[in-house]
Amino acid sequence: MPAEIPVYQDVVKAHDRIRGYVHRTPVLTSISLNEMFDASFFFKCENLQKVGAFKFRGASNAILSLSDEEKSRGVGTHSSGNHAAALCLAAKMQGIKSYIVMPRNAPEIKKIAVESYGGIISFCEPTLEAREKGMDEVVARTGCTFVPSYDHPHIVCGQGTAAKELIEDVGELDIVIGPVGGGGLISGTSISTKGMLPGARVIAVEPAGADDAYRSFKSGKIVPSVNPNTIADGLLTSLGELNFRVIMKHVDEIVTVSEESIIEAMRLLWERMKIVVEPSGAVPLAGILEKKIETGGKRIGLILSGGNVDLARLPF
């Protein structure tokens, strides 16, 4: 029997656990974007979170939920993205070890990021199977606790603290929008939103080139992500099992957007808001640009999930 899905009170507990360690990120507004779409937008800037992404919330909550004995053996994950960097920094801040299994062909910049946060890297072949096998070996050798990147209640509740802060700061909202990849952020966002503002709609936005969550939502069962193709490299993965169940319960709608809209949204955020947002983080605004989300007179919260981009390889 599957575990029960977390409730808003679990997000409250997660927030109490992590608030001394995470940034309470600012909520920014833009007159020009509001005028452009006849709406009041509130951008929750998780690009300004530690390690440049909301992932630091879930990783911190997972680590702070461990027993002292578990902490003494460290934590690990197989990831080459924001979750790995987040886990390493959260571990370093608690004075514990972190082990990262990473494909040999991961970009140099990701290796450097993990090492700069004190992560101990094991390289593997670039397949999911090799990553999981490598992780099993590290767990067997070190006794560390494997911390998944989205499919776990601690991760979901940690990520949900971003929407909780957003709503605490701005009050009533008609719609809350987030991107969806594995589903960690949007599932946590939906629990917080429905817990605090039962009348608000929660909308997930996904690149059309990686629309497994959209298809899962429509069909009522998890459709794996096969050969996803999008610039939004944080949204390539399949939905987690727990995340899917939360989404089916709390998310009102999933819409998909084109690559062109993602790049246009990213550029608008940089130009108008003066913030660096990665493609995945621009996906919610892309849903607005494509007019797939009603804006007229509405108060709309958007979670800007991250800001980790290679400045030498901008799409504009």
Added chain:
Amino acid sequence: MPAEIPVYQDVVKAHDRIRGYVHRTPVLTSISLNEMFDASFFFKCENLQKVGAFKFRGASNAILSLSDEEKSRGVGTHSSGNHAAALCLAAKMQGIKSYIVMPRNAPEIKKIAVESYGGIISFCEPTLEAREKGMDEVVARTGCTFVPSYDHPHIVCGQGTAAKELIEDVGELDIVIGPVGGGGLISGTSISTKGMLPGARVIAVEPAGADDAYRSFKSGKIVPSVNPNTIADGLLTSLGELNFRVIMKHVDEIVTVSEESIIEAMRLLWERMKIVVEPSGAVPLAGILEKKIETGGKRIGLILSGGNVDLARLPF
């Protein structure tokens, strides 16, 4: 006899006047930058201010200090930069007219910005003389009030509200650093800092390619800016008379930085802080990079003055 220089209480009054109209911009921190320089940095993000620059503070204070009769005739300035955009938006928010005299060869993007905020543009030849003459004509024709971009107590006190908010938010600081061009921002910053934290040092940073403030400070009289050459296009102007007197009274030191350091600082801010900062706004951090400002164990506030850059023409 020259007017008395403004005191901290004047900044307090300015803040009361404008606080309902300006963003209280966030103060951001970065673990990685702190570790890099063994300091605690507090970045006051005026790049996230309305119109993307601190200039909105001074312009708002100037307009809100007008009588109703003056307001009815509007405001004007000759500028093609952030001050013009700031004045237009501040005027628009009060429902009054704004007149901008702008050189014919001003970049298209600046014209569009001014027009989007409702500014009424008159074009002139690209000389200071033609700009001043054009402004005189507009004032004679419309009866509008000329609002200078830095050499005025209302402007100085408005700009000083950024440092006031910074110090209110973070408390004790050892050093407060800002860029210096015409001197509006640094003079206001120094009044607030010395008023709130008498023991803190105020350091101005200036591009070596536009070092008139540095030379003025050393020689004790205003040295005009002649053929300045720097990517920091907000810092090309000569010091204002009032600004110079405030600087001589309250600023402890002026240091100069190279173009390479400005670009490196700008890139660091984008990469580590995930914010878009224009070259002028990166100048204070460039002073840190060049080790011209002592950092060891210090609490240091930096004013990031603006974020208006052309994304199609980045220097990195």
